[in-house]
Amino acid sequence: MNIIVCAKVIPASSVIIELDPAAKTMVRKGVPHELDPAAASALEEALRLTEKQGGTVTVLTMGIADAVIGIRSALAMGAHSAIHVLDDAVAGSDTLGTAKILAAVIKKENPDLVLCASESSDSYSGIVAGQLAWLLGIPALTFAKEIAVDGKKVTIKRQSLTGYDVCESELPALIAVASGINEPRYPQLKGIMAAKKKEIKKYTAADLGLGADQVGAAGAKEKVLSIGRPPARAAGKIVNDEGEGGKQIADFLAELKVI
Amino acid sequence: MDFNLTEEQQQIRDEVRKVCREFPDTYWREVDKQRGYPDAFVKKLTELGWLAALIPEEYGGSGLGITEGSIILAEINRSGGSATACHAQMYTMGTLLRHGSAEQKKRYLPKIATGELRLQAFGVTEPNAGSETTRIETTATKRGDKYVIKGEKIFISRAQESDLMLLLARTTPYDELKDKTRGLSVFIVDMRNAKGKLEIKPLDIMINHHTNALFFDGLEVPAENLIGEEGMGFRYIIDGWNAERILVAAEAIGDGRWFVERAANYAKERVVFDRPIGANQGIQFPIAQAYARIEAADLVRFQAATKFDRKERCGAEANMAKLLASEAAWEAANACLNTHGGYGFAAEYDVERKFRETRLLTIAPVSNNLVLAFLAQHVLGMPKSY
Ligand SMILES: Cc1cc2nc3c(=O)[nH]c(=O)nc-3n(C[C@H](O)[C@H](O)[C@H](O)COP(=O)(O)OP(=O)(O)OC[C@H]3O[C@@H](n4cnc5c(N)ncnc54)[C@H](O)[C@@H]3O)c2cc1C
Numbered sequence: 001m002n003i004i005v006c007a008k009v010i011p012a013s014s015v016i017i018e019l020d021p022a023a024k025t026m027v028r029k030g031v032p033h034e035l036d037p038a039a040a041s042a043l044e045e046a047l048r049l050t051e052k053q054g055g056t057v058t059v060l061t062m063g064i065a066d067a068v069i070g071i072r073s074a075l076a077m078g079a080h081s082a083i084h085v086l087d088d089a090v091a092g093s094d095t096l097g098t099a100k101i102l103a104a105v106i107k108k109e110n111p112d113l114v115l116c117a118s119e120s121s122d123s124y125s126g127i128v129a130g131q132l133a134w135l136l137g138i139p140a141l142t143f144a145k146e147i148a149v150d151g152k153k154v155t156i157k158r159q160s161l162t163g164y165d166v167c168e169s170e171l172p173a174l175i176a177v178a179s180g181i182n183e184p185r186y187p188q189l190k191g192i193m194a195a196k197k198k199e200i201k202k203y204t205a206a207d208l209g210l211g212a213d214q215v216g217a218a219g220a221k222e223k224v225l226s227i228g229r230p231p232a233r234a235a236g237k238i239v240n241d242e243g244e245g246g247k248q249i250a251d252f253l254a255e256l257k258v259i
Numbered sequence: 260m261d262f263n264l265t266e267e268q269q270q271i272r273d274e275v276r277k278v279c280r281e282f283p284d285t286y287w288r289e290v291d292k293q294r295g296y297p298d299a300f301v302k303k304l305t306e307l308g309w310l311a312a313l314i315p316e317e318y319g320g321s322g323l324g325i326t327e328g329s330i331i332l333a334e335i336n337r338s339g340g341s342a343t344a345c346h347a348q349m350y351t352m353g354t355l356l357r358h359g360s361a362e363q364k365k366r367y368l369p370k371i372a373t374g375e376l377r378l379q380a381f382g383v384t385e386p387n388a389g390s391e392t393t394r395i396e397t398t399a400t401k402r403g404d405k406y407v408i409k410g411e412k413i414f415i416s417r418a419q420e421s422d423l424m425l426l427l428a429r430t431t432p433y434d435e436l437k438d439k440t441r442g443l444s445v446f447i448v449d450m451r452n453a454k455g456k457l458e459i460k461p462l463d464i465m466i467n468h469h470t471n472a473l474f475f476d477g478l479e480v481p482a483e484n485l486i487g488e489e490g491m492g493f494r495y496i497i498d499g500w501n502a503e504r505i506l507v508a509a510e511a512i513g514d515g516r517w518f519v520e521r522a523a524n525y526a527k528e529r530v531v532f533d534r535p536i537g538a539n540q541g542i543q544f545p546i547a548q549a550y551a552r553i554e555a556a557d558l559v560r561f562q563a564a565t566k567f568d569r570k571e572r573c574g575a576e577a578n579m580a581k582l583l584a585s586e587a588a589w590e591a592a593n594a595c596l597n598t599h600g601g602y603g604f605a606a607e608y609d610v611e612r613k614f615r616e617t618r619l620l621t622i623a624p625v626s627n628n629l630v631l632a633f634l635a636q637h638v639l640g641m642p643k644s645y
Contacts, residue, residue: 012273034273072270186278189308189321192270 001055001149001171003046004109005079006102006116006132007039009063009070017122024224025092026122028064035070038117040077040184042177045147046115047078047185053149056080058109062090062101068200075195076187083109087204092217099131101215104208106136113154114174118143129176139169142176262558264330272330278303279338284609287340291467291612296420301345305374310348315356318364319372324568325502329509329560336513339609341616343468346510347379347417350502351425354445358487358495367423367447380424380450382412382473383496390629391645392427393439393493397475399428399446405479406430406446408456412473414623418459420469424448426480427496430489443492447484466615501567501577503624508560508577511584514617515553518591521610522546522598529600542598549591556583575638582630585620592617 011017011026012034018027035043046057059074061067062085071082085101093101106114114136119126133140144156145164152171157164159178187195205215212218239248253259264272282300290297304310313328314320328349335342352371355363355378370376388394397410408428418424424447431442450457456478459471487495523546526537536542563576592614596603603610621627635641 032273034277068266069270069273072266073274076270076274186303186307187274188306189271189312189323192267192274193321193323196267 001050001053001113002109002111003050003055003057003113003115004106004111005039005043005046005057005059005074006114006128007043007059007061007070007074008036008117008120008122009033009039009061009067010036010120010122013037019227019229021227023092024227029066031066033063033066033069035073036117036121037184038119038121038177038179040074041179041181042115042117043074043077043079044182044184045144045175045177046113048182049113049147049149055112058083058111060102060105061085062093062098064091071200072192072195073187075198075200076191077185078187078191079198081198082200083203084200085203085205085208087206089205089212089216092220093215094220094222095125095127096131096221097215097219099128099135100210101205101208102128102132103135104210105203106132108208112171113149114138114172116174116176118176118178129174133174136172136174139173140176141167141169141173143178144175145178145181147175147177147181262561268327268330271327272334275309275331275334276338278307278309279335279340282338282340284339288606288609288612292606294467296469297341297344300340301348304345305348308372310345310374311372313349314352314368314372318368320368324564325505326561326564326568328502329506329564332506333509333513333516336510337516338513339517339613341467342510342513343416343616343619344420345379346506347381347421348374348377350499350506351378351381353499353502354425354495355447355486357498358445358491363447363483363486376423377417377421378423378425378447380415380418380421382415382418382424382426382448384412384414386411386413390626392496393443394433395427395429395443397426397428399426399430399444399480401430401482402479404482406482406485408446408448408475408478408480410475412475414462414470415473416468416470418450418469418471418473419461422449422451424450425486427492430492440493441490444489445486445492445495446480447486448478448480449484453478466619468619500625501563501573504577504581504630505560505563505567505573507620507624508556508563508580508584511581511588511617511620512553512557512560514613514620515549515556515584515588515591517613518588518595518610518617519546519550519553521608522549522591522595526598536598545590545594546598549587549594552583552587552590556580556587559583575634578630578633581620581625582627582634585617585627588617589621 012032015031020027050057057079059079059082061071071084075082083105116129130140141156143159145159146157148155154171154173155168158167239245309331311320312323316322332342332346371378385395387396399406399408426446426448427443430444436442456476458474462470526542527535529536560580563573563580566573566576595610596614599608599610602608632644636643
């Protein structure tokens with residue numbers, strides 16, 4: 001079974017995010033990057049599946065040159081090869097543009113299964129997975145908290161508000177994993193050494209037959225009107241429990257119509 | 260001249276940093292409080308192969324250099340942890356690797372690489388021969404195909420968290436030697452089979468360091484466990500000193516960065532007299548000064564490590580790195596404690612713990628006076644002072 005894992009590489013969790021008010025994006029250039037932990041979970045599932053059943057795992061990343069550090073991390077964890085869409089022309093792509101780019105690569109590779117995170121840990125749009133499955137014309141199984149593959153059939157447990165739904169599909173399919181589906185492994189030092197020798201294939205938008213009308217800032221259908229920091233949180237309310245703290249909390253929640 | 264880490268070195272640093280995030284301040288604080296051994300942390304590093312970084316690939320390690328080894332240990336200390344708990348598993352095997360027989364290497368190194376065998380105790384120091392190693396009195400007397408060990412060692416770290424120990428012992432009486440640097444030999448001692456003949460007494464010291472007094476009462480060691488030639492042991496351990504000094508320097512650099520970061524953050528946040536204390540030069544200058552000293556020491560550490568990995572002579576640089584880094588870390592520790600005021604003494608800020616821990620590095624594994632004596636004599640050609 002050959003799996004492609006769509007893996008975003010994002011500013012490291014230690015970075016305090018700066019916003020670019022003119023471009024209305026977060027500043028990515030020049031800050032340390034790491035593999036998105038959500039993508040690492042998708043990769044972890046892919047590795048477990050191929051460890052059991054054989055096959056290969058390819059990580060697919062669209063991102064700036066600094067993303068290589070995260071791609072190497074993915075290779076060190078055990079991915080067999082990687083594809084990096086690296087092109088100034090794709091900067092500023094909206095979610096649909098991103099999905100078109102990923103879909104173009106995936107069509108070339110023709111995998112049995114596509115795995116990705118339900119949403120990335122930096123922008124949380126949560127719609128690329130659906131768009132991607134639609135562009136590829138394959139079923140999308142989302143919010144998977146458990147995955148089992150049996151021959152040409154895949155079954156997942158889909159996280160729901162109250163528990164889970166069991167969903168089945170034929171392969172090829174796309175699965176978006178729920179956050180916390182697993183504890184992604186840390187790379188072994190040997191894995192890091194071996195990663196140096198693994199291939200990172202590079203593509204540009206032109207290689208994928210995608211023009212400026214489809215991808216990049218010009219091709220974006222989605223426009224960011226404004227960008228800013230969330231307002232500072234108002235000070236919380238402290239309840240001193242002098243016997244009837246419980247009641248005070250209940251009254252407070254009732255006032256907010258939470259209960 | 261390139262002062263940047265390679266992409267691979269950056270990745271090593273970043274991946275170690277990620278692992279360390281799983282072991283936050285609270286973890287180390289609790290281990291310190293319990294005077295415990297950081298088992299979970301050491302287990303994780305072992306499983307991921309970090310402690311086998313320096314073992315050649317043919318024996319199951321990653322065959323990396325001292326530069327990379329130093330990056331790993333520095334990052335552990337920079338994260339707030341203490342690499343001393345396991346650094347020796349990384350480098351003690353160096354003596355075996357350089358001077359052991361092919362058979363010994365095949366027997367031990369692959370198991371050390373997986374962590375199945377722990378070789379992280381090194382028995383050199385004795386009560387009657389501190390810095391003057393050539394005066395040690397513990398004897399190894401040959402009887403048939405065995406050596407019989409008698410004597411006492413002190414400050415032998417991790418003896419209880421190690422399966423094997425490298426032991427330096429006297430095989431020729433001091434008075435019979437013309438060359439006083441001869442007459443000592445290095446053995447691999449399997450402490451798992453030493454019951455009754457080796458007593459290990461933990462020492463109660465200022466830091467959580469798992470260090471012990473050892474009493475050998477006729478412990479028998481198979482002659483095949485002698486490393487290299489009898490009588491050449493002092494040379495063999497000196498060979499390992501440069502590596503150890505560079506790695507210890509890196510730990511000090513890691514500590515120093517931790518102190519500077521904590522101090523600078525606290526100085527920005529703590530408001531007294533209506534402004535952040537960091538607005539006072541009396542607070543910010545010592546932190547800036549310590550920062551500059553750490554960065555300077557770090558350059559010497561990388562110079563030493565680079566020369567070591569190129570197999571060039573690096574005694575001067577390795578000693579200077581240890582001296583400068585341990586002093587810079589101590590300076591940073593003081594600046595950090597001063598910046599924190601009374602809170603610096605509260606365990607929950609972790610400053611007092613790191614403060615105690617980093618102080619050791621100016622004294623062990625070699626005291627900075629002896630480093631200066633080395634530089635004065637061997638680099639600057641002044642008379643021997645000791
Ligand atoms: C926590 C801890 C862990 C340790 N772990 C180990 C271990 O695992 N294995 C091991 O073998 N050893 C270990 N040691 C021992 C350590 O290496 C020694 O403590 C160190 O080398 C100094 O020896 P000493 O304590 O006997 O000091 P001494 O030699 O008694 O020296 C005392 C002081 O006098 C100074 N001095 C001595 N001679 C001179 C001179 N000629 N000129 C100027 N100054 C001089 C020294 O610099 C020092 O400041 C450890 C020590 C500690 C504290």
